[in-house]
Amino acid sequence: MRLSSERFFEVAKYWVLPLILGSIIGLAIFLLVYIYKLLNYASYIIVSWNSSFLLASTIVALLGGYLTIRLWAENKECGCGTELVIERYHFKNGFVSLRDTISRTLASAITIGFGGSAGLEGPSLLLGGGISSFIARRLKLDQKDVKTLFLCGAAAGFSAIFKAPLTGILFALEIPYKRDIETEVFIPASIASVTAYFTSAIILGTETIFPTPTFIIPTLSTLMHAIFLGILAALVALAFMEVLERTNSISKRLASRLPMLLMTIFAGLILGVIGLLYPEALGLGYDFIHKIAIAELGELTLTNLTALLILKIVATSVTLNFGGNGGLFIPSLYVGGALGLIYAQTLNLETPVLYVILSMAAVLAATSKSLLTSITLVAETMGPSFIIPTVVSAAVSYFLTGSRSFYRSQLVNKLSKQGMCNAKVECSSLNLRKQFQTIKPRMLR
Numbered sequence: 001m002r003l004s005s006e007r008f009f010e011v012a013k014y015w016v017l018p019l020i021l022g023s024i025i026g027l028a029i030f031l032l033v034y035i036y037k038l039l040n041y042a043s044y045i046i047v048s049w050n051s052s053f054l055l056a057s058t059i060v061a062l063l064g065g066y067l068t069i070r071l072w073a074e075n076k077e078c079g080c081g082t083e084l085v086i087e088r089y090h091f092k093n094g095f096v097s098l099r100d101t102i103s104r105t106l107a108s109a110i111t112i113g114f115g116g117s118a119g120l121e122g123p124s125l126l127l128g129g130g131i132s133s134f135i136a137r138r139l140k141l142d143q144k145d146v147k148t149l150f151l152c153g154a155a156a157g158f159s160a161i162f163k164a165p166l167t168g169i170l171f172a173l174e175i176p177y178k179r180d181i182e183t184e185v186f187i188p189a190s191i192a193s194v195t196a197y198f199t200s201a202i203i204l205g206t207e208t209i210f211p212t213p214t215f216i217i218p219t220l221s222t223l224m225h226a227i228f229l230g231i232l233a234a235l236v237a238l239a240f241m242e243v244l245e246r247t248n249s250i251s252k253r254l255a256s257r258l259p260m261l262l263m264t265i266f267a268g269l270i271l272g273v274i275g276l277l278y279p280e281a282l283g284l285g286y287d288f289i290h291k292i293a294i295a296e297l298g299e300l301t302l303t304n305l306t307a308l309l310i311l312k313i314v315a316t317s318v319t320l321n322f323g324g325n326g327g328l329f330i331p332s333l334y335v336g337g338a339l340g341l342i343y344a345q346t347l348n349l350e351t352p353v354l355y356v357i358l359s360m361a362a363v364l365a366a367t368s369k370s371l372l373t374s375i376t377l378v379a380e381t382m383g384p385s386f387i388i389p390t391v392v393s394a395a396v397s398y399f400l401t402g403s404r405s406f407y408r409s410q411l412v413n414k415l416s417k418q419g420m421c422n423a424k425v426e427c428s429s430l431n432l433r434k435q436f437q438t439i440k441p442r443m444l445r
Contacts, residue, residue: 013145018192021135021149022156025128025192026199029160032105032127033204036120039113040283054115054275058282059268061114065107066264066323072103079320080406081108081122082175082327085129085154087409089176093143094133094150101130104325111324115275115282117315118326120161125172125327128157128196148185151176155189156196163206164380165190165197171329171373178369178403180413216354216385226358226389229343230396233362236339237397240313240332240367241404247317260323267322274315278304281311285334292337292356302345309338328367328406336363354389357382361390362397369405371398 043057069078074097077084081104088096108123132153136146151172159168169189173182216222254263275282288308300308316331318324340359344352361374371394378390403412 013141014148014188015191017135017139017149018152018156018188019195021132021153022192022195022197023199024135025131025153025156026160026196026203028127028131029124029157029196029200030203032109032120032123033161035106036109036113036284039109043114051276054279055269055272058115058271058275059265061111061116061271062264062268062319062323063261064114065111065116065325066260068103068107068110069323069325072099073107074100075104078107078323078325080118080328081105081124081126081325082329083407083409085122085125086176086407088129088133089147089151089154090409090411094129094147095137096126096130096133096150098130098134101127101134105130108325108327111319112284112326115271116319116324116326117271117282117285117312117331118319118324119328119330120284120326121158121329122327123325124157124161125154126157128160129154132156132192148188151182151185152189152192155185156192159193160196160200163197163201164377165193166380167373167377168197169193170376171368171370174370174373175368175407176410177414178405178410178412180411181372216351218385218388222354222389223392225343225347225349225355226393227396229340229355229358230362230393231400232343233336233339233359233393234366234397234400236309236335237332237363237366237401238404240335240363241401241406243313244317244320244328244406247321251321264323267318270318271315274311278308278311281308281315285312285330289330289333289337289360292341293353300341302342305338305342305345309335309342312338329364332364332367333360336360339363354386357386358389358393362393365394366397366401366404367406369398369403369407369410371395 043060046053046057066078070076075084084096084104088094105123105127108118108120112118112120129150130153132149133146136149141149155169155172157168158171159165162168169186170181172189172193173185176182251263271282280288312331312334316328320326320328336359337356340356341352343349343359344355349355357378361378364377365371365374374394375387375390378386
């Protein structure tokens, strides 16, 4: 009887509960998208009166996100939501307070809705993971179960926002590590992700930012171009990561000398100027990605495409380091897509969508250290004929960039995590021995 009750509890915990979590998270993602669209429409109304009002909109984007975090969140650091998910998974056993979950999600919606350059996948991962963490703790599950369901919720949130369930599953399982994957969470994460996807699709529809699947026949020439694109994508990814890190260092140095509110306003003005020159460089970037993927922006000159690539990197770095909140997944696709179109136009290649997609996958694999995710994304959205060149391009950029990544909390693999735990145990033992050696002579006196 005891064995059967334990078995029932395990089934309920890892099969039934993910179904419930997926449904709740799918509805939560719908609410996030609704709030984002509402704020984005308000920004559109403001800017339509006078284009110079874009400066005010971008200031609201950063200032609104920053104040939301400072006034309501427990964790006062602004920035990338994906980074927080990885940090809480590794170092807090999947614990995220409901207050942090709601406030940081709202801050991201404000940032992106009013023109900040970031992606909705960051707050979606955090929203899904935070909801799962809260429910698991309310059910008084142990730390291991909370941690497992936290990652399941993150996968569900990503799947619901991106309309690609398999990609969402792999991204959530692959993102904690640079050279490893959390295979143990695959089944409950799959259940939660598929449920969240269908829940979201029923309400929001199934349309994605990518065009309908296209059939191509890979040739030797295609594979050679994939290799070259992988090398170029690695260089661009390294530049993106370097700019992001340098901007973070500048932000920290300035924070010791200037009030953060003043820095946020000034950064908002910088974003506004970028938006006045190239409006496509701001915001979520879905429209731009969709258009370059179906080659509707072929009329853009190489100069304009290069400017958009550079300014997107700058705008994203400024947004996430000066009070804004959001994710880096979509900006990576944006930068990769622009690079692919530049490559195709420079060499006057046929089927430019192929090189756009290959470059997106390559930049994503390099910056997030998510090789399987980038390949799966292409296979799931563009069809199986893209897989072979995608593997080549993504693998080249993935390995050429080494251990560099957007996310500081990413561990190399599970062994490195075990090493950290052992080091903590040894450090604690050493401290206890020192305390005992100090106390013992006093007792002898």
